[in-house]
Amino acid sequence: MKVNWLKYRKWYFGLSGLSIAISVFGLIRWGLPLGVDFRGGTVIEYSFPSDVSTEELDDLLQQSGVETSSVQSVGENYLVRLGQVDRGVREKVLLDLKARYGEDTEEISFENVGPMIGSELIRKTMYAVLISAGGILLWVAFSFKNVKYGVSAVAAMFHDSFILLGSFTILGHFLGAEVDFLFVTALLTTLSFSVHDTIVVYDRIREISRKHGGEFSDVANNALNETMRRSINNSVTIALMLLSLATLGGSSVHWFSIALLIGTILGTYSSPFVAVPLLVTWLEKARKKQVNT
């Protein structure tokens, strides 16, 4: 079965454009749901021996004199987000909760991040992205002896990470997802995923054009046909692992697995439908220019 994938190039560009537009909308309208790692503040997870409702817990915390920014139930436990609190307040809150819900009330985890850490995390992430992207660009350009290959691969890579950011504005707004340092890890992994798939397709393009030659768009199209099943099957196996991690792995890695999952899907999509069409269009335009001059 041979499909002329590249015939529908405009659709792919359209779909990517739409996704990017939605991401821009999400970023402007809701912004990234920055977690405590970025904003600074405190997150405490409590477990209670008796039944608790979020409203009741919120009220009780207000009475204890702390300003909560959110109270959320996670599995059987409750996650409370606060501003910066000192040790005295933290201990008083635990005592109040014990008095109300029983002695077995426990502080399961506690996280406090100073206000300076967040901006550093952002800057370090930017450096990490720039170094990875730069390295990948050079590597792809070097192994395929053409800068256009590298630029197209990196463009697809940024396409993926931008849409991943956009999807988290939506997940954050509607489902309470948060962007933390694990998300940063997922973002960087998406970069490498994306380019991993792209290189496999590029490699096939190089092989076919060496063996048979021909019009570049035909070569690229053959390469897409030959690698399509592999791309899909490979991302299915990765998705199977990540799906079970997202559903069974517990709350700490839930959104991390979801972010990796979205990244995997985007990375698989962008190689045949963003990187290669971009490359083909670019090379065709360059050729036309050469012919004209």
Added chain:
Amino acid sequence: MPYHSVLECNMHQRAGRRILLIFIITVVATFVSLPSEFGLFGKTFYRRDLNINLAGISVSRKFDLKLGLDLVGGSRLVFEAETTNMSDEERDSALTSLREVMERRVNLFGVSEPSIQISRFEGRDRIVIELPGVTDTAQAVSLVGKTAELNFAEENAHSEEGFIPTDLTGADLKRAVVSFDQVSGKPVVVLEFTGVGGEKFAEITERNVGKSVPILLDGQLISMPVVQDKIIGGTAQISGEFSIDEAKAMVIQLNAGALPVPVNLVSERTVGASLGRESVEKSVKAGVMGLSMVLLFMALFYGRLGMVADVGLVIFGVITLALYKLIPVVLTLPGVAGFLLSVGMAVDSNILIFERFRDERKKGINVAWALETSFDRAWDSIKDANIATLLTAFVLANPLDWPFLHTSGPVRGFAITLALGIGVSFFTGIFVSRTLLRTIIGRGGKR
């Protein structure tokens, strides 16, 4: 013809040796990756650790997984050192001794396998302390984070409040111990001075007979004993309103020495032991579930070939786990995610090869040749593609400790397991499955 058969014979011999090698590696890796105690068919088995004593050389190695804070429970404290007005040289030496003093305090506190690191980013100096098993951070923070500068002062005759510090400080201490006051039964701290310190103390007490010698810790008055007579024995006693725990903490701080620069707590993270256990259970469940689905998928989609890939995948699993124990890699929750991700990626090379194989077979090429071509061709793209992934893993793991990149443990844990997974998948995805397939197809061809 004869040439061909010789070649084939060689290939079979080589394949035999390779299978043996794979078998041995698998058995060793399985052994290492087993838990130290496990139940099978209603019986309990124990895995022994390496313990060899031969001709005076003893090799002993425990094969236990090292789990990170988020899996065993514990706390991570980040202190920022006040080094803003220091020259580079001063700062370097201050930070080095800061790290040493904190390490001594933590060790005296009795935490097993703590980790203490300096991290520097854009002019800010931080000390990151990880304390496995410690969940009461109130005590840990005050113990580790206090400057603990001890000073003996003299009363200021001209004003009511002020004290005049002397040159007798914590640096003149030989050691400090907790003791109990014989009259009141309250905990006290007994100080033993060095020779020079003892002389200084004698001078000070001589000057101040009938007056008090206030003892200050970090500028705070903790005790104000009145000198009855010149003290020449070189010991002093601090009594005050403190509990036995506070006395112990003070002793640790005094013995470890004062911090060369004051520090502030800027970030803190504590995970309870129960949450850690829960995370381990859940990760194992997710791993088993995901792995079985991948195994099933490969078998359903690629039939016999898929089952060979499955064998390779299981070998991948045990080798990776064994490497975690041998290197050792500290396994954190993101690290577990990295491992699971690498399982998903490990079959990539097989899928790539099998798809290629399918195409080659369609062209009418015989099985053995199609297989060889697929493996050879797939190797190029796997290599090129994985180098890109390794590059990102390198940036995330930041092995050279570049200060402008992340140095945080969890991100590192993820990157290291991911990189390791890719490395092992080179071996299992290409070498193992190629050898297995050659053998199977070789035999099938003879029949």
